[in-house]
Amino acid sequence: MVYLALFQKSFQRMIAYRGATIAGVLTNFFFGLLRAYVFIAVYQASGRAYIGGYSLRDAVTYTALTQALIASINLWSWWEVLRLIRSGDITTDLTKPYHFFSSWLARDLGRAMFQLIFRGAPILIFFPLFFELTWPGSLLHWAFALLSILLAIMISFTWRFFVNLAAFWFVDAMGIGRFAYLTMTxxxxxxVPVAYFPDWLKFAVNLTPMPSMVNTPIEVYLGIVRGTDLWVALGVQIFWFVLMTLLCEFLYRRGVQKLIIQGG
Amino acid sequence: MIEPLSLYFRLIGARVRSQMQYKFSFIADFIAACVGMIMEFVGVLVLFTHMPALGGWTLAQMAFLYGTTELAFSLANILIEGFDQFPEVIRRGEFDKFLIRPRNTFFQILSSEFAPRRIGRATQAIFVLGAGLWWLHVSWGPEKWLFLVWTLLGGMVFYAGLFVIHGTFSFWTIEALETMNIFTYGGTTMASYPMNIFSEWMRNIFIFIIPLAFVNYFPALYLLDKPDPFGLPGFMPFLAFPLCSLVLMIGMIFWRVGVRHYQSTGN
Structure with missing residues (x-):
């Protein structure tokens, strides 16, 4: 199947960037340590054992996990579709016998899978040299955590794809995109964990797909959401993935309809 | 001295004019950087809803730390954009054309780019710094205001030095360059928190090996009349500018080594 092949190729392509992978792990790891010390100081200063349902150990695990997931969730930069639209190279994709959105999703998952293994896992493996972490208690718990991470990556993809589509309508889509990525962070x-937010802000962000991209998988992993809440959390993730996919598909079709490429 | 300076302003002026052709783009980037980057400080605000002070530093004092390092960093970023873009020059094999021009390469790279689009980041830094000074009700004499300017200049020179070192590394490697982000982006993130919250080994690296603590931490101890928790000598704040300049000097020396090492990719 063509999508499976795209997934594989995209995974394999990442293997070529060995130096960049190691450099990325080191950088993410350093930021993880830095942020962990900030949280330790926060718990000391607050004099509380739990903040927003997080113990100190949970908060430190949160820093490790967020740093481990940066590369695969790809929070900050992804401009591939934007570049295709801007350069006009998208015409070659239009002639190819595959579904545009799905083809990019397959490629993105290949990349994300590589980075989950080679940029995510090392951080979780080496973090315990510095701090004690919280680990999922059972195999089933691990499975739910991984499922939630996978959904998070897929939702983040739909979001990035959505932002990239702005290039159909705006010449300066990159500025819009930078803004979108930074606020998403x-x-x-x-x-900071969403659980730390004041209530009104928590309410506001929970109306958006944003927490489903980072906050949810982490709370599933930490066991902060469990029981029925766990099913609700996963359901919300699936809801956002479906809704965002439909939105992307709709906008993509509109964009292609008005697309004019100067031939040559 | 006058001639290169006027040449610099002419070249930079041309860059600014060319970028200002894209007004909407400039505004979009400005808002993105301004609103987007301040989110980092909003994170600190959220943390302060759960505690009175962080490592003995109040919110206003934290705003001062954040504002000083971010302002110094973003100003360096605007001025030194050429070195930030330099890996791309190397990757495309375009460095040769700089070598045949009758000016030294450091000067050429410095004047090849200027990034007004990064003004947004500086603006939010000024905003947070201003808010911090307002909350602190500072009643400084002129010597402390001068010291603040001196500190910001030092910080700018420090980060500029790091960016030069970052760019120079691309003579050897493009792939592993991201590691330098630990010191640049990691540096300014770390400097927006008080040094005493970090573990000893981490702190010692950023005091004694890479003088990050001199960008704003030691100067802030002096400016805000805070006692030094490490019991280091009282003249530490005054070493800030000399040590920061040393970083830029090391960067410039490293650049010369890099240029000598350069072998063209050819075409």
Whole structure:
């Protein structure tokens, strides 16, 4: 199947960037340590054992996990579709016998899978050299955590794809995109867990797909959402993935309809 | 001295004019950087809803730390954009054309780019720094205001030095360059928190090996009359500018080594 092949190729392509992978792990790891010390100081200063349902150990695990997931969830930069639209190279894709959105999803999952293994796992493996972490208690718990991470990656893809489509309508889509990515960093619960937010802000961000991209998989992993809440959390993730996919498909079709490429 | 300076302003002026042709793009980037980057400080605000002070630093004092390092960093970023873009020059094999021009290469790279689009980041830094100074009700004499300017200049020179070192590494490797982000982006993130919250080994690296603590931490101890928790000598804040300049000097020396090492990719 063509999508499986795209997935594989995209995974394999990443293998070529060995140096970049190691450099990325080191950088993410350093930021993880830095942020962990900030949380330790926060718990000391607050004098509380739990903040927003997180123990100190959970909060430190949160820093490790967010840093481990940066590469695969790809929070900050993804411009591939934007570049295709801007350069006009998208015409070659239009002639190819595959579904545009799905083809990019397959490629993105291949990339994400590589980065989950080679940029995510090392951080979780080496973090315990510095701090004690919380681990899922059972195999089933691990399975739910991984499922939630997979959904998070897929939702983040639909979001990035959506932002990239702006290039159909705006010449300066990159500025819009940068803005979208930076606000997402905060609203997804990457900077600080959503549970720490004041109630009104928590309410507001929970109306968006953002927390489903970072906050949800982490709370599933930590066991902060469990029982019925767990099913609700996964259901919300699936809801956002479906809704965003439909939105992307709709906008993509509209974009292609008005697309004019100067031939040559 | 006058001639290169006027040449610099002419070249930079041309860059600014060319970028200003895309007004909407400039505004979009400005808002993106301004609103987007301040989210980092909003994160700190959220943390402060759960505690009175962080490592003995109040919110206003934290705003001062954040504002000083971010302002110094973004100003360096605007000025030194050429070195930030330099890996791309190397990758495309375009460095040769700089070598045949009758000016030294450091000067050429410095004046090849200027990034007004990064003004947004500086603006949010000024905003947070201003808010911090307002909350702190500072009543400084002129010597402390001068010291603040001196500190910001030092920080700018420090980060500029790091960016030069970052760019120079691309003579050897493009792939592993991201590691330098630990010191540049990681540096300014770390400097927006008080040094005493970090573990000893981490702190010692950023005091004694890479003088990051001199960008704003030691100067802030002096400016805000805070005692030094490490019991280091009282003249530490005044070493800030000399040590920061040393980083830029090392960067410039490293650049010369890099240029000598350069072998063209050819075409």
């Amino acid at each position: 905060f609203m997804s619960g990457f900077t």
